[in-house]
Each structure stands twice: as structure tokens, then as C-alpha cells.
Amino acid sequence: MWCSYSCGSSEHSLSRRGFLAGALGGALGTLVSDPFSRPAFTRELNKQQKRVLMIWLHGGVSQLESWDPKPGTKTGGPFLAIPTSVPGIHICELLPYTARIMHHLALVRGLNTAEDDHGKGAYIMHTGRRQEPAMKWPHLGSVCAKLLGEAKNPLPGYILITPHGNGGVNNEDAAFLGPRFASVSLSDGHAPANLDRPAALTETADYKRHEFRMLANQRFLRSRRTAQTEAYTNSYDQAAQLMRKRDLFDISKEPPLVVDRYGRHDFGRHCLMARRLLEGGATFVKVMHSNYDTHHENFDFHIEQLGEFDRPFASLIDDLHDRGLLSSTLVLVVSEFGRTPNINRLYGRDHWSKAWSIALAGCGIKGGSASGKTNAEGTAVTDRQVNGGHLFHTYLSALGFNSKKNFYIEQRPIPIADPKAAPITEVLA
């Protein structure tokens, strides 16, 4: 349950001093108070806006074909390991471009999330918690939208670029943080819904109708202004600002050579859009690459999928670095789980959460590091075993937060990250 061992009561030494001040998310009408709204925190963050890029390898990428290769073993499969820009760290030959930027990356190779179901695994990797019947935890994206996002930023705090599916707001992602911090899907990289002015409405007419709306508001609000009316009228200003940022969602504004470097396939285009959005002030962008659920033909599929992944990913890291953004952008490459060391009769690998890997880069991350080890055939973690809770602490720590703080919902303290876990300090800068 959500409050076991962590109620913020005096018995638990998790001090809530200073965090109730300012309290209830005020103008926005939400009941969640922001633990980092203290001036000291805010000042610190404003120095440099921090962002997060999450690359979601949907279906469960094979750790053996990516970050933790075991060539020449019974479980290793046909691929070789290649050296990287970091002496001593080898990764799978399917990632040659990534190997060149390994000095920016940190690997976590001792992951045991103990959950082989897609939905539940994804839940752990998005929330840092296991599912509980009476408690829904917010996604990292929502937490970051809440903690890092600025109220004035018209871009959604948590943007999800999916290869397919419907666009729109995924309310449930934000759980108790409220739908304001839910992810907004850009299906196949299309701009958010309703961003375009209706065709029949000219820019001038649009301006005029808003002018009329504001005139009406002025009169009404003269004697009735509240936090809620402010939030409502502001939402139109934010919408207008986002409409002006329409170009951020349009990669045809990029030079063709750049588009080529990222690749003209979905993932390449989506990585390029992610870069545009991050440059344009987005707080959290998740790019989804589909699909790695290779119960059949694991090797052929990994050639294809990682072949798509490798170059745009490396280009994106390079570009962020070149623009001076990498040090303030936390990058994660994650999945719902890894894949079995055992190779099945269909040349497939199945779901596997007991010993797998993820990669991190950027803000707060010690480039060129690797934490955790698995045994020779990759069937068990032998050193520095961690779970989804540790990852969540690590992400927050990398972004400069004390991950042991609480959220407060209606005065109830909610630990932001699982109190039973802690950050993986070895991969932190």
C-alpha cells in the first residue's frame, strides 16, 4: 500500500518540514503541493532549465543484443561485442554509432525488476513502483513535468511521440499529480490535437474573437476573479502560445542533410522531433520505438530495430552535446524488461526481468560508467543488483533533486520514489 513505512510521520524520520508551506497547488486548483516550490530550489533550477529525454524501446529490447553482450556463450547469440569510446566497455556490434558516444553514456547492467508482464513491467519502468490495487503512481514524465516544468511553458510538460496510436492526453499517467501533468501523445509525430486554427477561420478573425472573449471576461471578472477563473483564462493564452510554436512539431523545417543523418524512418524522424522539442523548451519527451518483443526471430528483428535505433540515437546525443544541452538533459534508454538468455526454438528470446540493462546519459550522469554485472551467460545479476525503485531515485538525483522527499496530497505525504530503494551513485556525476 502506498503509505506503508513512509507516512512522513515522526516515527519515520522523513521530515516534512518546509514542504507544507505554500501548500495546495494554488491557482491550478490541484491538491498536490510541490515539495520543490521553496525559493531555494526554484532559484537553483532556474539557472538552467533541465529536461528529460526518455527513449522507450517498446516490447523489451534484448540486453544481450545491446548493452550486455555475451558473445561466444550458449546464450550469447550470433553477434559479437565491439569496443567503445570507453576502454573496457564493450557493447553489441549492432550499435556501432552508439559505441562511439559511450563516453556520454552510463550503463546499468544489474537490473532485476522481477516482472515479466508487459503492462506491469512498463508500470515499474515508468513509475519506479510495482502496481498496487488502491494506488496509482505517476509516471516519471509527469513527475518531471511537475517538478521541472514552468507554469508559463506552453508546451505540454510530458510529451510522448509514438509510432502509431491516437494522439491526445493520457490522463492516467499523472495519477494523483492531476491531468495537467499527464502525457500528451503525438501520434506518428503529429502535432497535438486541435493545434491548427480551423481552416475557415482567418488569423484576424481568430484574433478578433479572442478579443471579444477577453472583453467579456474583463466585465465578468471585475467582481468575480478567482484562482480558477485565472487558470481558465490563462489556458487560452497558453493555447495561443503553443499554436505559435507549431513549427517545433514540423521536422520539414530541418535541412535535408540533418533529416538524412537521423534517418527517414519513423524513429529517425521522431528523434529529430524530440531534439526540436527539447531545444524549444520541452521538459520531458518520450520517444517510443516499436517493437522489440521478439519471441520469434530475435536476431533478425534486433538487426532491423537496433539498426534503426543506433544512428539517430547517437546523432541525437551528439546534437544535444554540440548545442550544450546534454549536460542539462537527462537521457534514458529503457524498456519494460529485457529478454531471456535462453534462445527458444523460434530463434526468439522471451520476456526476462531478472538480469537486464538500461543506458543513461546527460544531466547528472557520469559518462562512460557502468554499474552492475551479470554472470557469464547473463542469467543472473552477480554485482550491484538494482530494481525500478533505484532507477527512479537515480533519475531524480541526476536531475538534482533529493529523491527521498515527499509529495503531499491533501496533507498526506507520498514519497516521490520508493523509500526502500536509493540512487545508484556509481552512475551519477
Added chain:
Amino acid sequence: MIPAPTPKIDPTKTHLVKEYKHDSPLLGCRFDPSGRFVFAGAQDNHVVRWDLESSKKTLLTDHKSWVRAMAFAAKKKLLFSGDYNGRILAWSVDAEEPKPTHNIEAHRGWVRAVTVSPDGHMLASCGNDQLVKLWSVPDGKLIRELVGHACHVYNVVFHPDGKHLISADLKGIVKVWDVTKGEAERELDAKLLYKYDPSFRADIGGVRSMACSADGSFLACAGITNVSNAFAGVGNPLIVLFDYKSGQQKQQLRPKTPWQGTAWGVVMHPAGFIAGVGGGNGGMLWFWKADNAQDFFGLQLPNNARDLDLHSDGRRLAVAFFDGAVRTYSLVK
């Protein structure tokens, strides 16, 4: 003396002869042309040689990755084995302790198939770098590159006329090359063996095995079709049989009893029938005649089959299995 009557080839009497066991799943198998050995590539990067008679097992250990591509230069008693690290090694077929005699850095990425020309002078290979390459058998030197495929090239065979090479790729495009000019003469359509799975967002299929009839009139391409779920390999085995001359599809050979999986091996018997093996939900061996889309005989195999070869005596088949065994089957009662 009156010679003993030659036993009649009868596929419907096909039965297991012998089992040769390795401790790693196998990928491919070939009889050597002399008929003494069967070779198999395994998931432990080894090529395994068994003496058919004595079952003596010898490991060829120099590959660093998986081997599925194997072909022989009969006169020179050479085995060429191509691996998933892009390398082709040449071996003396019957050496007591085989060591590679040639080491060809052949392709970037997997070598998917190799084949030797009827006259034994040329080796052809194909791979994930979308190339088909011709090599000189005596010295392992590159003769020419055949450029034209736009995706992984899965298979390659020489036409018995020796002047043409046939290659086939992931997307079911089959190209017929003029060997001397190095140009593609024409294309055959085996696209039924390919699909882009839109929900998985990946390609699935490819010509997993290819065979030409001894008289050169038929070409068979094997693989998977009707894929409804690429993740799980839900689809049906299919062998597309072409009339070589016209390039038209002659027949789509399918199991009579619906079956799920991939056709991993196909051979064309000089007696005029076609044999194929499937791996998926278990293993199957089927026999077809060119004039009927449905098999006239099917034999359930003990495990997922992954490759098939025909012995030079025409009486035995070798099947490579996921369970690490090569099993030989007799076509004679």
C-alpha cells in the same frame, strides 16, 4: 551375377535412419558431395562434422559466430562455411583435424548463404550488406560484386547451366544474374514470403532456403507466409515453385494439413518431387509433386527442423534440428 534390384525411392516410406547429436541447437546442415560426412552449423559457433558411417564427430572451431551457410567444391574436397560475422572459411572436408585453409572477409554483417558453381571454380555468397559476391575457389579472391538488392540477401544458388546465379532477399525479390557480365537479367516474384508487420513495425519473412532442379527447369523458394503476428511467428510455411524459363510461379506448395511455422529447407529430388522441412510448432517434413499444391506425404518430425539436405545417393535426407541433432531419413523402404 545378377545385380540386386535397386531399391525404389518412395517418399511415402520415409523413415528415420540415424541420429547425430550435438549439445547446441543447429542452424543448417549439408552432406559433403562424396557422401561420407554430414556437416552442421550450431548456435555455439561450431561447425560439426559427423562421419555418417561411424558417427564420429569432429568440431570445426574457428568461427566466431553462427554458421548456416555451407557449400562444397567437390573436386578440391573443400567446404566453405559462412558465418554471421561476415566471414567465409574454407576447410579440407576430410582432414583429421580440419583447420581453415582460406579466410575470406566476405560481407559486412551476416553471410546468409554460399554456393559453388557446377564447374567448381566459383563460390558465390550473399549477406546482410545487400550484396551478392563471386569468389575464385582456388585462391579465395573476389571476382565481382553483384549490386542490386535493396535489403538483406537471404539466399543464393547457381543455376545448373553454370552461367546464371540466382539470389533472393528478405522481401522475396529473386534476381537472376548473368555471372560473366555481373548484371541482373530478370526478377522473379516471391513476395508472398515477406510481410511488413505494421503493428510490430518490422519486416518478417525472407527466402530461407532455395533450390534449383537438376535439369534447371524449376526453382523453389521456401519461407513463411500469411504472417499475422511477427512477434510470435504466427504464419504458414510456403514453398514458391517457379518455372525457371518463364519466371512464372508454377505452384505454391503448402501443407495439406494446416501448419504454423516457417519452411526452413527445400530440396528438389532428381526423381521429380520436392521435399521441404518446417520449424515452428514442432517440425514437419513434406513431399510435393510440382503439379499439386498440396503435399502427397507429410512426416511429423521430433523437433523444430531448421534445414534440409539431400545425399548425393538420392536416398537420404539430412535434417538439422533445434534440439542439436542431425537426423538422417531414408527415402527407401
Added chain:
Amino acid sequence: MLPYLVLLRLRFVWVLLILFPAGVFAGDPLHQRIDQAIAAAKPDFARLAASSASDAEFVRRIYLDLTGSIPTADETRAFLKDPSLDKRPALIDRLLNSAEHARHFGTVLDVMLMERLPDKYVPHAPWLAYLRESAAENKPWDQLVREILSSDGADPRNRPTAKFYLERQAEPNLLTRDISRLFLGTNLQCCQCHDHPRIDDYKQAHYYGLFAFLNRSSLVVDKKLNMAVVSEKADGEVSFQSVFDPAKVTKRTGPRLPEGPPLKEPAVEKGKEYVVVPAADTRAVPRFSRRALLGPTLARPDNEQFKRNIANRLWAMMMGRGLIHPLDLDHSANLPSHPALLKLLAEDIAARKFDMRSFLRELALSQTYQRSSEQSSAGNEAEPTNYTVALLKPLTPEQLAWSLMQATGLTDIERAEWSKKLPAKAAAYTGSIHTPFGMAVVALFMETNNKEVTLYARLSPHVAPFVKAFGSLPGQAQEFDARLDQALFLANGPTVRSWLAPRPGNLIDRLARLTNTDALAEELYLSVLTRLPSAEERKEVADFLAARSNDRSMALQDMAWALLASAEFRFNH
């Protein structure tokens, strides 16, 4: 059709209600005692309090609160013109007895009880029909709660009532949390593991006392019935220990309400514990059911928390804020803004046998409810908890959708279809129903109530996109939130835009026919904002149109949109 039959069946009840609109109680009527209590709680109240709401403010507010939509322009016009002194009480009564009220109140109950949990086991329509019928027959709250807490879903006749359990997977912890929140106004969730660390009143024993009613229950997909139902075992005791307790002392409890006496459980003869013995894929039915006792034990007039909770929730629905706020944190460290008033309301609603309609009527009759939302200059010092000024209530997703359909004339078009069949005189009648003619009209309208059901069925699919854009998360109480995606939905989305496009009988069509700009401004403001325009506004309308004489139809749509998107429309004020 079921709703039609039910409505016919209810006719008798309705007539009784029309004849005896409210219970009569000793002393001053409740609405006066409410006003006395509110005034007494704040020194200098009279000076600080806003004036009474104008007729226009009142008519919009009461329609939204009681029917879930703004009134039609004609209804507003008639109300504004009506010179009678009792027109407000008359309107309150008419609306409370309308089919629209039953539909709206059913939706309010649905959102409150189900909190938009997905319809996995019980479809939404029959559940909503059950709530609407309950509202139509003015089913007392305690009875409704008992019905909801007693059904296991196996009997097709009351299967919809099992939705409360089923959509929560009959999970005892989830149910304990929601029953404590929704029926007792106390969120005991934190007490699952220990006494609440900061709320002294909330004990772990309270949690497990409630839990013990439910711990033997579980969701089972019954093979024979071919559906999910609630199954219950005859055994299973509840024990708990506090995670804070170093000694790890294990405590036990049987079923009991917080602070209530332990429930007496009958001894059941060994071997005869079950009516239906537990088996795989079968609903087990014990001879003695703990769960069956939950409703009768909890929904009682002598259960203080039960009374306070419903009184507070209905107050919040009408007044925009609970006397206890948040609604589910009733405890001694979070006192009501008006403790004596809440006590009075709790006693009163129990005394009137949980008759919610008459209770709502009293709230609506109070000056507190009928106060203007415009602050007087003195009122600047006012706190929302003082009720010196009416609070702005954001429209719920449903209210917003229905009001937009009404304002743009979509509803009018549909309504025109069936009102053609009513005698013109009756159809136009908007006066009191306490006259013979009024009663006759009511009877006539009841005849055509099935048409209202049809109207609802035709228009309700339009509500879904609003629930999607503006609704709260499944399992959470509706909260106001203003986001840019909502603004984009209203500003650029196809839904509202298509409703604004001219169509015979809709708002823009009606406006386009008016050549007189003054008349046009009146129709526009009455239709959208439920009031007449000021002189200033009439001029603004004229100016806006004058500047766009070459694309008048678009100009009308733009102007109507601007008013629809205004804060005045977005809030119930």
C-alpha cells in the same frame, strides 16, 4: 422500454410530490435556519454579504444545479418577465420534479459513486438508468446506499446496483477506502498500515472494522451465470498490526463501524455454513453474510458520519464547497466551517428520512444559495468559507456539454421535433405548476417523458468528448483543472465548431434571421449567457457585426464562440 415504464409507474408519486412539495417541520423552515447559521458565524455579516442574486443569475444557477444545463432563451425570457413574487420557489419546485432533474441528479450520483471507473463488468446505461429512476422516485439516500451495498450482481433484476462492488473488483481494501470516503466522509486509506499519523480520529481499528465486512468477499467469474459476481466465504477473520509498533502486537476485529459496537455474528451450525458452497468459478453464498450487513449497519439515521457525509455532499453540490472540505476529511482537526450548521443539516436530513429532493429544495430556497456571486466592495475581505458571496462553480464536464448543446441550439433542434406534438399552449407554459393548468401541463409533460428520454439518448453521445477532455481520472473525485488542451478543444476542435455552423433552428440560424442588432444581441446573450445584454454589450455586438458586414454568418459564429469560451459561461456563478 424500461425507462418509459418506470416513468409511468412513477406518475403517482410525482403527483403526490407536486401536491405536497416539501416536508413540514417544527420551527422555522430549514432554509431560514441555514441563513441564520451562516449570518451568525461571521461578525458584520450583513454589511459584508453580497446582495441577492438577480433573476438572471438565479435562473442560470438553478437550472445548472438542478438540471445540469443552462435554460433555453425562452425559459429565461419567461422567467425574467414573470412578475409573480413566488416565481423562484415555483421554479425550484418545477425543476426538482422534472425529468431533467432526475437525469442530472442520476449523473451526479454516478460520478460521485463511480468516479469514472471504466465500465468493465456492468454497462453504464443500466446503471445510469437505475440512478435516474432512483432520483425520479426520490429514493431516500439510505435506501439507495443499502441497495448498492447489498447486491452481489447475480440477480439480473438488480445487477446494475452491484456496479459499485464489481468495478472495484470487490477488492476489500479498495472498497474500504471508497466506502469510508464516499459514505462516511472519512478517508481511512492511511489507516491500513497504522493509526493515521496526523489525524488522531482515524484509527487502524476503524479501517479494519469496515474491512471485516468485506474481507470474505471477492470477485468471481461465475461459469454458470457467465458473468462476474461477488462471492463470499463463510470464514476469514481480520487481524492487523501497526507497522509503527515495535512489538508487532497483532490485533483482531470483527465487522464494526468506526466507533460503533461490534457486530453480533450468529453462530452457524458446522457443516451448514453455506447456501452455495465455494467451488471453482462459482459464486459462494454463505448462510451468514457479513457483507449483507454492511448496508443496514452503515446506512442508518443514527450513524452520525453517514448523515454528516450526505448533508455535506449535497451542500457542496449546491453551494460550491463543502462545510467540511475536502469532502472526505471529516475529523476533529479539520472542523467544518460551520459546525452547528452541519449538525443541523445532518439531523435534518435524517429527520426527513434522507429525502434528498426536499433537502435540496431547502438549500435552494435559502438566501445563502440565492446570493449574488458578485462581491460587494466590502466583500473583498470575504473568505470563501463565509458564504458572504455565492461561490463560482466550474461546470462539470457534463454540465459544460449540455450547456453548450443548449446554447448553440443543438438541443433546441432536437426538442422542437417532439414538442410539435404538444398542444402549443402547454408547450409554451412556463408558469407555476401549482395551478390546475400547471398540473395539467405537468401531466402532459409526463406523457411525453419518454420523448425526453429519446432526446437524452440522441444527444448524450456528444458528452463523451467533454468527459474525456475535462473529466477527472478514474477513481478520483472530479477536480477543476484548466489546461491548454482543453482550450484548444474548445477553440479549434470540431465539436463546438460544428454546433456553431448554421442549421435550421439553431442559435446562429436564429441570429442570422434577426435584422435588428438589438434583438440579435438579446437573443445571443439570453441563449448563451442567460441574461440580457447591457447597453455597452449591445454596442459591442453592433460594432463587431458592423466591422464584419461582408461575412456576417462567420462573424456571428465567432461572437457566439467568444461568449461560449468566456469565464462567464465556463462557471456556474
